[in-house]
Amino acid sequence: MDSTTIVLALALGNLAICAALFFFEQPRQDGAGGRPAALTSWGWSRQMQGAGWLLLAIGGVNVVPERLALPVAYGLVIAGVAWEAGALWERAGGRHWRRIFRPALVLAVCAFLLCYWIDEIGLRALAASLILGAFYLSGAAALARGWAQASMLRRFLALATALLALVVGIRGALVLLAPSGWGWMSNELLRQLYSSALYLLMLLGGFGWLLLGREDVQDQLARLEVVDPLTDCANRRGFFQMLAPWMSLARRPGPPTALVLFDLDQFKRVNDSYGHPAGDVVLRTLVEVCKRQLRDSDQLGRLVGVEFAILLPRTSQEDAVMVAERMRAAIAATKVKTERAMISLTASFGVTAIRADDSSVTLLARADEALRSAKAGGRDRIELAPPAQAILAEA
Numbered sequence: 001m002d003s004t005t006i007v008l009a010l011a012l013g014n015l016a017i018c019a020a021l022f023f024f025e026q027p028r029q030d031g032a033g034g035r036p037a038a039l040t041s042w043g044w045s046r047q048m049q050g051a052g053w054l055l056l057a058i059g060g061v062n063v064v065p066e067r068l069a070l071p072v073a074y075g076l077v078i079a080g081v082a083w084e085a086g087a088l089w090e091r092a093g094g095r096h097w098r099r100i101f102r103p104a105l106v107l108a109v110c111a112f113l114l115c116y117w118i119d120e121i122g123l124r125a126l127a128a129s130l131i132l133g134a135f136y137l138s139g140a141a142a143l144a145r146g147w148a149q150a151s152m153l154r155r156f157l158a159l160a161t162a163l164l165a166l167v168v169g170i171r172g173a174l175v176l177l178a179p180s181g182w183g184w185m186s187n188e189l190l191r192q193l194y195s196s197a198l199y200l201l202m203l204l205g206g207f208g209w210l211l212l213g214r215e216d217v218q219d220q221l222a223r224l225e226v227v228d229p230l231t232d233c234a235n236r237r238g239f240f241q242m243l244a245p246w247m248s249l250a251r252r253p254g255p256p257t258a259l260v261l262f263d264l265d266q267f268k269r270v271n272d273s274y275g276h277p278a279g280d281v282v283l284r285t286l287v288e289v290c291k292r293q294l295r296d297s298d299q300l301g302r303l304v305g306v307e308f309a310i311l312l313p314r315t316s317q318e319d320a321v322m323v324a325e326r327m328r329a330a331i332a333a334t335k336v337k338t339e340r341a342m343i344s345l346t347a348s349f350g351v352t353a354i355r356a357d358d359s360s361v362t363l364l365a366r367a368d369e370a371l372r373s374a375k376a377g378g379r380d381r382i383e384l385a386p387p388a389q390a391i392l393a394e395a
């Protein structure tokens, strides 16, 4: 492929991605969905690159005077690549990327124009390659952020982008250091490598972004299977998953594991008096209060409605009562500020320890029975499940 064809392919490729992006994640007519900010920045970056490459291609076939087309086109391509790297940082959680990328972009475009003005061939090529290479490398660094937890896809994209960015950057240095080539590495081969690297970066960036988006959605769905979105603690399924190994461990000799069930008292009144959104605020706040009373090893889960369970590893029933008392007092002392009122609530607790012959059904039933008797006994209190001997005696 000659250079005009590659530049045209870069222009059309970027513009095709822009066209697809125009419809991608647009809010639907029913108002559902919404376009993430990073995607909007990324869309802009692709439009700038598409326009830049198109201008270069047109300049190359003498439609627009080359002296005008070239600096403007390179300026657009540099801005587009910088914005693409910024969008990757935004996606990686760097919310203040504009503060760094805006001045860096202005500096880069000025440096390029200065080099172009001094030397239209050598220095211009050096500046363009180094600047583009540096911005692509920055994008690779954004992809590599949180490497240890990153998926294989993100690691691959980070490495491939970094490698191609180096090819782009090195080309500029070699053009200046060895203008007539370097051994078998002729100038023409180097230029082909440079153009191919830019072409691959366009494809990798486009497909990579879309695949990463898909990966994010899959992660969110997997998380929603086990986490309650309102309170950010385990949901019923998540809690039972955490409980399973402790049930097996209870069949072996060793320290006991306790289970505390608690239910907020008269919560219906909060919803009825102040509305469901206020109820949600109260619920979220009280869960935060409870979390603060627990150790890192304790596990909190929302079983249903306003009923929660806490798994306390290596804790006896008596110690679990102390934890429950701490939480009861903390909940009762909390006043939650909502739009219409300060709301305070209480909670009732049922406490038990996992027994060797327990199944999750018998365990939960016993704790639930204790919780019901706390409710029946006047609420805002803790009840202990009867010991195993008492149950046998009753039978």
Ligand SMILES: Nc1nc2c(ncn2[C@@H]2O[C@H](COP(=O)(O)OP(=O)(O)OP(=O)(O)O)[C@@H](O)[C@H]2O)c(=O)[nH]1
Pocket (backbone or CB within 6 Å): 230, 263, 264, 265, 266, 267, 268, 269, 271, 275, 276, 277, 278, 279, 280, 283, 304, 305, 306, 375, 379
């Ligand atoms: N705001 C809000 N309310 C919820 C949520 N989940 C359940 N509820 C409400 O919580 C209330 C729970 O009511 P119950 O547990 O039956 O009874 P209660 O009013 O708490 O009274 P007692 O449990 O007998 O003390 C119901 O009105 C549910 O609609 C939620 O996610 N947000």
